[in-house]
Amino acid sequence: MDLTAPEWHRPTLEDVARRAGVSRATASRVVSGSHPVSERRRSAVLRAVADLQYVPNQAGRSLVSRRTGSYALVLPEGMGQVFSEGFFPTLIRGATAELEESDEQLVILLAGSAAGRRRIEQFVRGGHVDGVVLASVHDRDPLPGLLAGTGVPVVCCERAYGDVQLPCVGVDNAGGAAAAVRYLKRIGRTRIATVAGPSSTPAGQDRLGAYLRETVRGHRRPLVAEADFTVEGGRAATARLLAEEPRIDGLFAASDLMAVGALEALRRAGRRVPEDVAVVGFDDVDCARTAEPALTTVHQPIEQLGRQLVRLVQRLAAGEEAGPALVLPTALVLRDSA
Amino acid sequence: MDLTAPEWHRPTLEDVARRAGVSRATASRVVSGSHPVSERRRSAVLRAVADLQYVPNQAGRSLVSRRTGSYALVLPEGMGQVFSEGFFPTLIRGATAELEESDEQLVILLAGSAAGRRRIEQFVRGGHVDGVVLASVHDRDPLPGLLAGTGVPVVCCERAYGDVQLPCVGVDNAGGAAAAVRYLKRIGRTRIATVAGPSSTPAGQDRLGAYLRETVRGHRRPLVAEADFTVEGGRAATARLLAEEPRIDGLFAASDLMAVGALEALRRAGRRVPEDVAVVGFDDVDCARTAEPALTTVHQPIEQLGRQLVRLVQRLAAGEEAGPALVLPTALVLRDSA
DNA sequence: CGCTGGTGAGAGAGCGCTCTCTCAACATCG
DNA sequence: CGATGTTGAGAGAGCGCTCTCTCACCAGCG
Numbered sequence: 065m066d067l068t069a070p071e072w073h074r075p076t077l078e079d080v081a082r083r084a085g086v087s088r089a090t091a092s093r094v095v096s097g098s099h100p101v102s103e104r105r106r107s108a109v110l111r112a113v114a115d116l117q118y119v120p121n122q123a124g125r126s127l128v129s130r131r132t133g134s135y136a137l138v139l140p141e142g143m144g145q146v147f148s149e150g151f152f153p154t155l156i157r158g159a160t161a162e163l164e165e166s167d168e169q170l171v172i173l174l175a176g177s178a179a180g181r182r183r184i185e186q187f188v189r190g191g192h193v194d195g196v197v198l199a200s201v202h203d204r205d206p207l208p209g210l211l212a213g214t215g216v217p218v219v220c221c222e223r224a225y226g227d228v229q230l231p232c233v234g235v236d237n238a239g240g241a242a243a244a245v246r247y248l249k250r251i252g253r254t255r256i257a258t259v260a261g262p263s264s265t266p267a268g269q270d271r272l273g274a275y276l277r278e279t280v281r282g283h284r285r286p287l288v289a290e291a292d293f294t295v296e297g298g299r300a301a302t303a304r305l306l307a308e309e310p311r312i313d314g315l316f317a318a319s320d321l322m323a324v325g326a327l328e329a330l331r332r333a334g335r336r337v338p339e340d341v342a343v344v345g346f347d348d349v350d351c352a353r354t355a356e357p358a359l360t361t362v363h364q365p366i367e368q369l370g371r372q373l374v375r376l377v378q379r380l381a382a383g384e385e386a387g388p389a390l391v392l393p394t395a396l397v398l399r400d401s402a
Numbered sequence: 403m404d405l406t407a408p409e410w411h412r413p414t415l416e417d418v419a420r421r422a423g424v425s426r427a428t429a430s431r432v433v434s435g436s437h438p439v440s441e442r443r444r445s446a447v448l449r450a451v452a453d454l455q456y457v458p459n460q461a462g463r464s465l466v467s468r469r470t471g472s473y474a475l476v477l478p479e480g481m482g483q484v485f486s487e488g489f490f491p492t493l494i495r496g497a498t499a500e501l502e503e504s505d506e507q508l509v510i511l512l513a514g515s516a517a518g519r520r521r522i523e524q525f526v527r528g529g530h531v532d533g534v535v536l537a538s539v540h541d542r543d544p545l546p547g548l549l550a551g552t553g554v555p556v557v558c559c560e561r562a563y564g565d566v567q568l569p570c571v572g573v574d575n576a577g578g579a580a581a582a583v584r585y586l587k588r589i590g591r592t593r594i595a596t597v598a599g600p601s602s603t604p605a606g607q608d609r610l611g612a613y614l615r616e617t618v619r620g621h622r623r624p625l626v627a628e629a630d631f632t633v634e635g636g637r638a639a640t641a642r643l644l645a646e647e648p649r650i651d652g653l654f655a656a657s658d659l660m661a662v663g664a665l666e667a668l669r670r671a672g673r674r675v676p677e678d679v680a681v682v683g684f685d686d687v688d689c690a691r692t693a694e695p696a697l698t699t700v701h702q703p704i705e706q707l708g709r710q711l712v713r714l715v716q717r718l719a720a721g722e723e724a725g726p727a728l729v730l731p732t733a734l735v736l737r738d739s740a
Numbered sequence: 741c742g743c744t745g746g747t748g749a750g751a752g753a754g755c756g757c758t759c760t761c762t763c764a765a766c767a768t769c770g
Numbered sequence: 771c772g773a774t775g776t777t778g779a780g781a782g783a784g785c786g787c788t789c790t791c792t793c794a795c796c797a798g799c800g
Contacts, residue, residue: 076787077786086749087750093749096787100748101748102747105748119524120786121465122528122529123470126755127462127785129789157512169530171510171511172511183505187472190460191459191460354634425781426758427779434758436758443779463758466759468785742799743800747794749793750792751790751792752790752792763778
């Protein structure tokens with residue numbers, strides 16, 4: 065087993081079969097577990113596998129099986145901020161956990177430049193993966209269109225845009241946002257503003273939509289500033305809101321990161337939270353718990369989202385129907401900021 | 403080209419060859435560009451490729467070529483916080499950019515549980531990738547050992563531990579840290595403390611080592627508190643340092659995130675930065691620029707690090723020698739905090 | 741005792757690709 | 771004019787695996 069020997073080559077199923085004294089077919093049956101094999105030969109094969117440290121060659125296997133045992137998760141590249149703070153790591157954890165159960169592997173691809181996206185398309189077309197999960201889609205994203213024609217199952221978070229119809233798993237953005245605003249109203253806040261997410265994303269749109277419906281319903285004037293889901297963006301947007309309407313007493317931020325930025329802007333403006341302004345975030349990632357004061361926020365089941373996305377794409381890869389779009393529930397978590 | 407037709411199957415090289423009226427071998431030569439082909443047949447093949455939307459099947463190709471055209475970047479799972487702010491995204495960007503030049507693909511794998519690490523080993527052994535870059539290695543990490551025996555080239559950041567010898571690319575941690583401490587001395591600070599990184603990581607060790615050498619050389623008392631590279635950790639460590647020695651007038655934090663935490667702790671303790679305490683960070687990630695005050699910090703060429711790691715593993719995959727360990731330079735960037 | 745049915749295992753045909761080997765066609769030279 | 775390159779292109783042998791097809795073997799039955 066000298067890996068450095070010039071003539072060493074990886075053991076093949078042939079080697080295993082010879083060592084175990086069986087045919088290649090039988091060795092294959094044992095290794096892939098596709099057919100029952102008598103106990104005597106089974107153990108002989110398994111011993112040979114262990115002795116030779118045999119691992120099946122994926123290329124050979126997937127050439128005939130048309131399966132690779134891995135699924136791609138495509139993340140947007142501009143994730144400098146978002147990647148870090150909880151959402152994507154949690155999503156990845158969920159997806160990984162789900163795939164682990166069927167002993168499959170998650171590979172993460174970053175969609176960067178146009179060239180990068182084309183290479184992802186080639187990668188998928190080339191048969192490297194059995195399915196693709198798009199973690200984040202915005203309205204002018206060409207990737208769904210590029211991948212839809214590959215014949216490989218593609219699913220996405222939230223929902224797809226335009227003409228491309230993709231199976232999706234989403235969270236109840238509207239319900240969560242409505243709950244947040246209703247809660248602010250219930251605790252007596254009358255001038256409720258929102259720091260909205262990018263209007264190019266489903267999450268941004270849906271959370272803002274719910275805010276608008278709730279404020280109209282309460283005969284309140286909508287106060288909206290859009291930002292990009294980041295701390296810095298939230299800070300700036302909140303400053304703008306305060307300039308427009310200094311008497312704000314409630315604030316719904318469409319992400320926890322923006323809520324953290326809002327907390328900073330409010331502190332700088334001399335407002336106390338929650339006494340002067342009650343703040344509610346969205347996401348319930350780590351920083352919500354460590355913020356000062358700890359954020360009241362809308363919890364999303366991100367890990368579940370990852371798991372369900374994987375299940376969906378696995379179902380499609382197995383040739384089953386996608387079924388109706390799945391929407392996971394959200395829930396308001398009360399802490400100190402509202 | 404109806405992808406939904408039940409009998410549709412991906413075009414093969416055979417199909418391309420037939421359509422172009424050439425042999426499969428010639429089609430292969432054109433597609434892979436391995437041999438010159440007369441202009442007439444070349445264009446016929448290319449037209450057939452375009453007509454059929456042909457993309458080579460990777461499994462078939464790598465079965466014989468023993469190449470996959472993709473490289474793995476293995477990230478530690480517990481990266482939610484650690485290194486999160488910019489380090490990994492930047493590293494990924496560099497690695498991707500470098501691979502793009504040879505039209506190869508980066509796949510990111512997360513090393514989580516022990517089971518997850520085993521699956522990564524299987525994935526690599528199975529021949530899914532031509533090489534592996536380990537983005538972060540700590541002293542008891544079993545992954546280098548697991549992967550070293552696969553016959554697939556593996557390189558790592560900084561340096562490997564224990565008995566496993568891996569080719570590495572590092573940054574000049576010691577030089578950068580020494581420069582930071584010397585700068586603090588030069589501007590007249592006499593009680594210089596450090597918030598050190600985890601002693602289980604090369605970066606943590608080397609930066610602390612340089613700090614210790616510089617303080618001994620200056621006949622100053624070392625003041626060390628260890629943290630985990632996070633904001634929260636930096637905050638707590640700084641609080642401990644202030645309790646131990648309230649007269650601290652200089653602080654070297656081994657990461658920008660910890661420096662940001664330190665800024666918060668110092669503000670809470672009523673210290674002004676840089677007047678009362680001068681603070682220097684390490685990394686020069688985004689948050690260094692947006693911190694208040696903007697952080698004076700040690701810049702590391704993270705994107706270059708990603709590029710060089712990829713080049714190294716590509717060289718190994720091509721059968722070349724690794725050459726001497728590469729160490730990239732660091733540089734002190736002066737901003738407002740010191 | 742011959743026939744059926746069930747079971748375990750081998751033979752062998754590919755999956756789609758690359759690459760060596762071979763050879764035809766033509767130019768060049770003694 | 772035959773011997774010798776030189777070049778372009780086809781034939782065909784695998785790469786390592788799965789899976790169907792086939793068959794040997796044995797129990798159970800009439």
